[in-house]
Amino acid sequence: MQENAIVTKVWNFATILRDDGVTYTDYVAQISYLLFLKMEDEKEEVGETSQIPSKFRWQRLNALDGEELLEAYNNALNALSKQGGVMGLIYNGAQNKIKEPNKLKKLFTLIDSETWMGLNVDVKGAIYEGLLAKNATETKAGAGQYFTPRVLIDSIVRLMRPQIGMSVCDPACGTGGFLLSAFEYMKKQKPNKDELEKLKTQSLVGKDVTQLVASLCAMNMYLHGIYKPDIEIGDSLAKRGEKRFDMVLTNPPFGKKSATKVLSSDGKVKNQKEEYSRDDFFASTSNKQINFLQHIMSILNIGGKAAVVLPDNVLFEGGAGEKVRKKLLNDFSLHTILRLPTGIFYAQGVKANVVFFDKVKTSDKDAKVWVYDLRTNINLSLVTNTLSSEHLRDFEECFCAGDFKKRKESERFKSFSISEILERDKSNLDIFWLKDENLQDLEMLESPQILCEQIRQNLELALSEIEGIL
Template structure:
């Protein structure tokens, strides 16, 4: 049902003059979905309070509650035909509802509350749906959805992830919000966070890393009440520069079960890393910073190694913000391993001297659908210099693409061999003392890969063709004499 509802909503938004792409569909679906989710959450909390003999005070004032303005019901459960629609609905949403919800940011007790998130989300976006009749249809469809049971929330979170993935095909940099989930799950598995760790992504995008880390920890042991509070309030932290990605990331975490995500809308790279203190540091960094971006000179001043390459600045930030003994799993372009410019050389030296870069996963082209970029994943621990680096080259017997995406089974051998850093046809180790100490080149050159048969030279091919022609002529001559 959920899947069909999403498809119907996309069809409605496709007809609306204010929505031009899949990105707009996701953004506009998100705010309506959020308000329906909030209504179900409030009803659950009211029921809990009633069962324990307490009084629940709603977050949203009565006139702005979903069941009043969006979906007032008749006795038979159908939406009242007198419910707001057309220009009346648009005026209420744009002039009354959004300004009311924005105020929560200022009035909330702290940033880690659902009230603050409501205010922040509705400060960041606006209603783009231009037809009040289309908006009425969207509301009616979303009212059919339920967020009451664990199964319903689980299904909804998966469908929302699918919508985020589809944005990669929609242009306007939608793809940068989405890292393949099998890859994220594998990175989380290898980094192996524990309950009590603080987990950070400074380029949070759609919050895939934080969502998967939450799922991993949720199933890592039987959770106590204290564990649940720790996961909700004191584990996951993120920063995101772009408004749409911030909204999607926040919504994605909420749908996965984190009620008030600690995601901040800010440009991570605008912070001077010299100002990072011990209290600002985290146990674990999981991230796929945007590659190919270029940062202005004033942003570069926040870093000791000056470069315009966004991913290289993020890597400096991640190394600095990790606690001693902290662990990282970071996706980066494979050219990081071998670029000869001063910044790349200095950055490799910094990583090798300040962290134990124990594992490099070399991914095939096509891992990121729509991005013709080869990437590697760096796994490291802060606090001691690297002695040996274990490489694993993912060699698949198929080309990756939209219809043939990376899956967890593809990465199973890597996960298994990584535990012992075993050598194989796809894996090998290098000692840092043996690499060039001026360039610190870490090119992923697999010494164990079976050599492919050398291609013949054109002259040899022509000679072979001539010999075959000669032999064919002899055979034909013999056949003629026999006839």
């Protein structure tokens, strides 16, 4: 069966479960739990050792029905969540969200109808990523915030050129898109047996604060042939990173660290602003993206490279934002900014950029930051005009990966000296020069929903600044 047909087959059952209050994210989680059970059972059939205890294996559970199946499956999830290794990661905090025995049995039957281990690794990975992509449409559940368009990820990885032997980290890994793209890129370099083993077990490191998302990431990597993924559940910003990496590729979550409720001396409940206090951070702020940028700057090896998706406010915000930008301009090599078009993320109205920099202090007084504007007069959406590799082709050619000296300015690609940027108000990196034709055509204006979302984001930013002053 074609991979699209399998995705459709597996996904169609989700519409039935939604009536029972099972979200798309919960559904994909249940699929993950069952897929792992089924594939481990298939390993047994070909003489390999399964990691699943005998009483929780697929054949035993699949032979049950009704309340007996429901109870046995609940017990299995509870037991497996306490295991170690990749199994414990996939089943971490696992709970059965499907309460009707007949629907649970249908899901077992659905998974049982396919021999998953017999499928090509690329096909299995594509099927699962198809489910994750569909899951990202569940915007009310916030699933879209964990999903970066694969075409953008692959473009970034091609430009960053991770090499066999390099360590690659995503400190906000979501469902593993950047790590898997880097894995596929390095695998094409035909590593020998030892290099491939290191690539699968040591070279790729991810971390995510959301328990379920980290589990989905582990399952995604497992289906791509990485059977011992180095994925950790936790807040990357909570403490100083112990490891250093050659490359960081990431799209950190947008937003700010929420305030906590405290009881003041006069008996009133007040919001206490929370900031990350780390000795390797040179600016204190509740803005998550600015903190992630500081974290990435800290965990890079000397000479290491980073590509980070960041919202516009990181490029122009004052206070901590200005301090971090000046540090980036003075002590690192910030060489490229890609202004992304709106309409490519599932969160409405997000204006973001890809910031490329190296942990190398440049002594070149004429050092430049190159900015590519892929936003002005480009109208994309998730339905009618999605981001494609063709949209990114010119940027990739202009980027001149491997030899920046060959770069040339064009209509959308301009260079600005570091000294010039440092003299700008707040060292503002939100640089644009093209005339926005949409402003001349009322019919081309963004929808009221997107405009309202942009206003909300600006108001939140303003309130954050006021809180900082208070």
